Amino acid sequence: MRLGVLDVGSNTVHLLVVDAHQGARPLPAFSHKAELRLAAHLEDGDRLSADGEARLRSFIEDALQIAEDKGVEDLVAFATSAVRDASNGEEILERIRTETDVDIHALSGPDEARLTFLAVRRWFGWSSGRLLVIDIGGGSLEVAAGIDEDPDVAISLPLGAGRLTRDWLTADPAPADEVRKLRRHVRAEIARHVGEVARYGAPDFAVATSKTFKQLARIGGAAPSSDGPYQRRVLQHAGLTGWADKLARMPASERADLPGVSERRVPQLPAGAIVADAAMDLFGISELEVCPWALREGVILRRLDMITG
Template identity: 65%
Template sequence: MRLGVLDVGSNTVHLLVVDAHSGARPLPAYSHKAELRLAELLDGEGAINSDGIDRLAATVAEALQVAEDQGVEDLLPFATSAVREAANAEHVLVRVAEETGVKLEVLTGEDEARLTFLASRRWFGWSVGRLLLLDIGGGSLEIAFGQDEEPDAAVSLPLGAGRLTSGWLPGDPPDTEALRSLRRHVRAEIARVVGEFTRFNPPDHAVGTSKTFKQLARIAGAARSSEGPYVERRLSRAGLEEWVPRLAAMTVEERTELPGVSEGRARQLLAGAMVAEAAMDLFRVDEVEICPWALREGVILRRLDHLRGS
């Protein structure tokens, strides 16, 4: 069957269309993205402003038309931290439903971590043993650990690359004091949850998912995306430690010239790198392998599991 996953994130609204069957891996058929940056369309009280709501409804309507054009039989629409944490989240959901007919499911941060963990486990399989997942989105950082398909521990922290950039790094390039303040904040937030994971045995394999980790791996020398998803890509903590000060010294325009860095993501790449470096350091991870699958694939896999069970 042809499934569509509509992901309303902090940076983009992404429709992923896949051909999926129970017991088989989902095959990507079509991808449609719109850069919305909901996390930046807030008023002074933390509510998504009227322009943001109008643009979101229009973007969802457009994605719905694309899904219909692509022959999607089952659409799985969900929203993450930008909508979840908005002061007017309920109003936003009602408006989108009234104007488009799409009822967005708001995932909790723990849901995000668990579903992304499921996707990573299915991608790498049982042979990698105990798995530590790190996922940096626009609004939050997800961390999960376990040796099964359901993690033993899963948390979500408000340390997304877009959120931190808009709230902590206004300069271009940012000044030294702003960088120090952000570094202290990021490390303090992550350090609060490290104990939830270190009570288990150390991970056998650590993975990083989503766009931030992919772009950081690319600028550190990993294969380009055009070489396909089955090429092994890794990112070392040592490499990150070299790149963080280099990114901090660059303007946004200069970062867009780096390999694999899109214009829309260049501004928040530094904050993402600081979160990745802090997480790898505090969890004593020397290297992560980049996983091509993340939250959207986790949602699809969970849906297929439910279909198989019924």
């Protein structure tokens, strides 16, 4: 069947059209995305602005027309931390449901972690053993670990690269004291949850997803995206620690010249590197393998399971 997945993220809103069938890998057929930066449209600390809502509604209207043109049979829509954490998020989603007939479900943080874990498990298979999966988004950090398709533990922390950049760093490059405070904050937050993961035993295989990890791996020498999804890409903690320090001191213009760094993610890369470095250190991971599948693919796989189950 032809399935449409509408992903309302903190930075980007993305419609992905895939040809998907039970027992087969989803094949991307069409992609339409826009950088709405919904998390930057929060007013009074936690309310999504009228402008942010209008931009989202406009994108959804375009996406519906595209989905119809591409022959989409089933559309599943979800929102992550920017809408989930907004005090008026559910109110906005209800208006959108009424006006567009699109039912966007705000995923909880742990559900994000579980669905991402499912995608990673299906990509690497049972031979990967006990998995530890780490994902850095714009608004949150997700960590999941387990031996089956449903993880034993699924954690979501407000440590997304975009959120931390907005809340903790006032300049580019940020003053050294701000970077130190951010580093302490990130490590304290993650350290509170290390025991929840460790109690289930050491992972056999540690995996990273998300654009932040992909870019950090590319900076560290991993193959470019043009080499395709089956090229093995890894991020070494030994190299990342040095890059986390360098990226915090670099101006945006220099970071933009690094291999694999997209222009729209240049501002939040230092914060993302600080989170990645802390997670690898505190969870005792020397190497992460980057998985090309993540939350969207997890949503697709879960949807197929529900349709055919």
